Amino acid sequence: NAGVTQTPKFQVLKTGQSMTLQCAQDMNHNSMYWYRQDPGMGLRLIYYSASEGTTDKGEVPNGYNVSRLNKREFSLRLESAAPSQTSVYFCASVPQGKTEAFFGQGTRLTVV
Amino acid sequence: GENVEQHPSTLSVQEGDSAVIKCTYSDSASNYFPWYKQELGKRPQLIIDIRSNVGEKKDQRIAVTLNKTAKHFSLHITETQPEDSAVYFCAAYTRGFQKLVFGTGTRLLVSP
Numbered sequence: 001n002a003g004v005t006q007t008p009k010f011q012v013l014k015t016g017q018s019m020t021l022q023c024a025q026d027m028n029h030n031s032m033y034w035y036r037q038d039p040g041m042g043l044r045l046i047y048y049s050a051s052e053g054t055t056d057k058g059e060v061p062n063g064y065n066v067s068r069l070n071k072r073e074f075s076l077r078l079e080s081a082a083p084s085q086t087s088v089y090f091c092a093s094v095p096q097g098k099t100e101a102f103f104g105q106g107t108r109l110t111v112v
Numbered sequence: 113g114e115n116v117e118q119h120p121s122t123l124s125v126q127e128g129d130s131a132v133i134k135c136t137y138s139d140s141a142s143n144y145f146p147w148y149k150q151e152l153g154k155r156p157q158l159i160i161d162i163r164s165n166v167g168e169k170k171d172q173r174i175a176v177t178l179n180k181t182a183k184h185f186s187l188h189i190t191e192t193q194p195e196d197s198a199v200y201f202c203a204a205y206t207r208g209f210q211k212l213v214f215g216t217g218t219r220l221l222v223s224p
Binding site for chain 2 (some may be wrong): 031033035040041042043044045048056058059069090092094099100101103104105106
């Protein structure tokens with residue numbers, strides 16, 4: 001039982017490049033979330049998926065897309081990376097009928 | 113959408129003192145308010161939570177209070193210890209436990 005696994009842990013991109021951040025959970029959780037963490041800004045919600053097959057925008061969705069591939073996986077895609085997207089990205093999941101969110105270890109992304 | 117504000121952004125106390133962190137929320141439909149602790153370089157983890165039908169909850173040295181009328185809730189840590197040093201986030205669930213929004217975080221420093 002690995003919990004919530006994010007890949008990669010670190011990534012450096014050039015402006016304009018694209019990439020996908022992967023998140024997988026092995027706990028049969030229903031809801032999944034993507035957040036970005038910047039100094040002084042807290043954890044800001046990018047997108048979330050309340051159940052398999054559904055996705056919704058959070059507070060800061062611009063420049064991102066998501067895919068809930070199946071119940072286990074929720075990916076975050078940057079189509080054309082910008083320096084403003086330099087951040088630490090966290091994926092989280094919540095069991096059905098429960099409220100505690102379990103976080104992945106984070107992905108530190110730098111866009112130069 | 114839901115907006116969660118958190119104060120103060122930084123808090124320094126002496127070991128043994130109490131610490132109080134305050135949050136306000138905007139969506140009157142929010143119904144569950146968790147608090148997360150994030151140690152340096154680690155992922156956030158749940159430390160305590162409170163539901164909208166409860167005014168106060170305690171767990172050893174930590175307690176949370178909720179004022180639904182005023183739409184604010186607080187975290188109280190008594191007899192602080194150096195290991196309490198971390199960033200603390202308040203959060204609120206809305207949209208029927210689907211959307212989880214976080215505050216901007218409070219960096220707590222407990223000096224020996």
